[in-house]
Amino acid sequence: MKVVGVETFGGPAALAVHEVPEVHAGAGSVRIAVRAFAVNPTDTGVRAGERDSSAARSPYVPGMDAAGVIDEVGPDVEGWPIGDEVMAMALPLTGHGGAYVEYLVAPVGSFTRIPRDTTIEEASTVPMNGLTAIQMLELAGLERGQTLAVTGAAGLLGNYVVQFAKAAGLTVVADSSEQDEPLVRSLGPDHVVRRGDGFTDAVRAIVPEGADALFDCAVQRDVVVPALRDGGVFVDVRGWEGNGAAGIRFERVFVFSEYRSFDKLERLRQAVEGGTIVPRVAEVLPAARATEAHERLEAGGTRGRFVLTW
Template identity: 60%
Template sequence: MKAIGVSEFGGPEALTVHNVSEPHPGPGEARLRVKAVAVSPVDTKVRSGGLGTGEFEPPYVPGMDAAGVIDETGPGSRWEIGDEVMAMALPLSAHGGAYVEYLVGPDESMTRIPTNLDMNAASTVPMNGLAAIQALEMAGLEPGQTLAVTGAAGTLGNYVIELAKHAGLVVIADAAEKDRGLVEDLGADHVVARGDDVADRIRAIVPDGADALIDAARMNEKALPAVRNGGAFVSIGRWAGPPTRDVTFHKVNVFREYRSADKLDLLRRYVQDGVLTPRVAAALPAEQAEQAHRRLEGGGARGRLVLTF
């Protein structure tokens, strides 16, 4: 089968087409004929070697999100041939990343595609949606409390805002001027200008600081002053924070959600109910993965870039 990956780590040009053996599902697993794959920042780390090699040999295949049609099932699988599903994948694992024609995974890594989405849009939901749920769980806020969000105009930030508003939180989000309308439309109660002084701008709205902050922009120490004493700082970049602040630090690890079937199905319902709004920036043939990575790393994409097979 066709897989898009790297034999040697490097820039976008390292991504090439490889012919590899077709995988087959084992007990409690299913295989989908991949139709669409979302391109995310994690993919660039796989490509460049930022996540290492694990115990595996090249090609190293990126991709954590896919949508497609079940075409083979293992013993005891709950899926049936012809089911349309969206799935999370784990690069540098036994089943590998999602930039492939055929992806095998455990039943729990998949859920049905929302009835109101096509394959391209569905592929953008699993990984970022699961990361948003995990981040909000770590924040641990009650309705009426205040959540600050950096990187609000990105896909993860989008999902965090929409889920936070659904949970009854007051949301303060950052945005460049060109993205202000988008972030306001997501439901943010307050939108502040992004930049190194974002904490000051947040404190201008909540002088004592936000109850929690989800740092999707990975601003780390620059965003920390926005959090009140006793509050929570949730890092997407796995920043541990200084021991000098009375703040609880959490580090999102979406890899732990690989078998979170209940959460995946919750995301499906959220999309169908209009709580979550997936956005596709552009769709490119899988063979143009290099161009997709260049566009992603160039910044400015609103919504996910998608590769189609």
């Protein structure tokens, strides 16, 4: 079967299509004939060798988001017939490996049906970013009416964060560049402030005591910590442990722990069907153009996700 991966870690040009032995569904799992897989920022770290690869072997395959059709069902699996269209989370460099594959073996719990009236390409953008957004809200533990500040609101993770936060009854302050403001406003935040060095002052102008929580989807870190009130919560998406600011609780997202969070995947499916969150595809490209997708993602400015297809 074909996979997209790297034999030697490096830049986007290291990606290539490789032939590897075909995989099959084992006990408690299904095999998904992958039709589409999303390209996420975390994939670039796998490609570049920035993740622990000691449990994997070459070619190293990135990808945490896939969607396709069940074509094999392993022993002890019920309720998932061949032909079901599903979206799944994958774990690169461990277990069954990343999502840039023709066939993905997925344990029960790591996938669910794609949302109604949603294309397979759109569905492929939902699992990992959606689970990350849910985990962030759980870590913060905010109550209705409390204030959440969000950096990187125009990115797909930021989109889902803002939309879920509004559905939870939070007051949302989202950042945006001038160019992205129409998109960010369409997500429904209560306030939109300019992205950049003035973010903290802008948040404080709206909430003088500071926000109750800040989700740093744009990895601004020290620059934006002062936007929080004493006792506020800072949630980081890249493993930052914080700067020790007094009175601030620093939390880190670890979406790998959501690998078999079926109930949350179902929540995502229902959120898409109900219009709470809106999948956003930047462009669909053939899998052979993975290098281009990574190059364009790393260049910045993309809204939505590149989706690769076989």
